[in-house]
Amino acid sequence: MSEVLSFPPLKMTNSEPAPSPLPLSVRHLAFESGNTPILKGIDLDLGTDALTVLMGPNGAGKSVFLRLLHGLLTPSFGQVLWAGSTPGRTVRKQQALVFQKPVLLRRSVQANLNFALGLRPVANRRQILERALEDAGLQHMAKRPARVLSGGEQQRLALARALILQPKVLMLDEPTANLDPATTLAIEHAIARARTRGVKVIMITHDPHQARRLAEDVVFLHDGKIAEHTPAAEFFENPQSHAAKAYLAGDILI
Ligand SMILES: Nc1ncnc2c1ncn2[C@@H]1O[C@H](COP(=O)(O)OP(=O)(O)OP(=O)(O)O)[C@@H](O)[C@H]1O
Ligand SMILES: [Mg+2]
DSSP states (O other): SOSSSOOOOOOOOOOOOOOOOOEEEEEEEEEEETEEEEEEEEEEEEOOOEEEEOOTTTTHHHHHHHHHTTTOOOSEEEEEEEEEEEESHHHTTEEEEEEESSSOOOOBBBHHHHHHHHTOOOOOOHHHHHHHHHHHTGGGGTTTTGGGHHHHHHHHHHHHHHHHTTOEEEESSSSTTTTTTTHHHHHHHHHHHHHTTOEEEEEOOOOHHHHHHOSSSEEEEEETEEEEEEEEHHHHSSOOSSHHHHHHHHHHHH
C-alpha cells in the first residue's frame, strides 16, 4: 500500500484551536468489578510527545485502563486527568479510541467516515473523505457495507475513521491482532504518520516486535498494577521487573 492515511490540514468552521489535552496524569487509579479488584492503584504521567506502548499478560487490565483513560469507565477510586480535566466530552472530542474488534456502523464504508466527519463542522468535507478513502486503500469499496469487509479492511476503516478528525490523542487496543503482515505494516505506517503530525499515541500490543518497531516508552501492567514504565530501548534490553522479564521470555505469568 502506498501513502496511508495522510490528510490535508482539516479546516474546521467556527472553531478556535482546542487547548492541548496533554499531559496525562493518573493518580491512585483503582477499578473494581463487583468486589473483584481489576486495577489496584495506578500512578502514571505521560507527556505530549511519544508513542507509549502498553504491554502485559492477558487479563492484566490493559483494556480496562484504556477505557478509563478515555472516560468510558468510571474509576472506583483515584483520578484520570488530561491537562487537569477528567475525561468528559470536551476531553474526549480531542481523542480517538480504536477497539480491538472494530466497532463500525451498519452502513457503507463511506458512510462510516462521513458519520465521523459530521460530528464537527468541517469545511472541505468531500476532499477529506476522498483522501481518507484513498489513503486507507478503501476507495474501491467505498459503497460496500462495512460489515462485509474482511477483518483487516475493517481495522483499516476503523483507524481511518479515528484519524479523520485529527485527534490529538489516539488510543489503540491491539489494532493489528489477527492481521496479515502487509495489513499490519499498513496500519503501523498510518500510526507512525500520525506520530509525525504530533499525535500522542497510546497503544496496547502483545507483539514484542511491533512494540520494538513503534514504542518510545513502554508501560508494563501486571496484575492490575504498573510493574514498570521505561524508555522502550531500556525495556527490551534490560527489563527491570520480574513480571516483564518473564513475559518477554514467554513464561506464563499468574
Ligand atoms: N467493563 C468491565 N467491567 C468489569 N470488569 C471488566 C470489564 N472489562 C473487563 N473486565 C475484567 O477485568 C479484567 C481485565 O480485563 P482487560 O480486558 O482489561 O484485560 P487485558 O489486559 O486487556 O487482557 P487481554 O490481553 O486478554 O486483552 C478481566 O478479568 C475482565 O473480565
Ligand atoms: Mg485487552
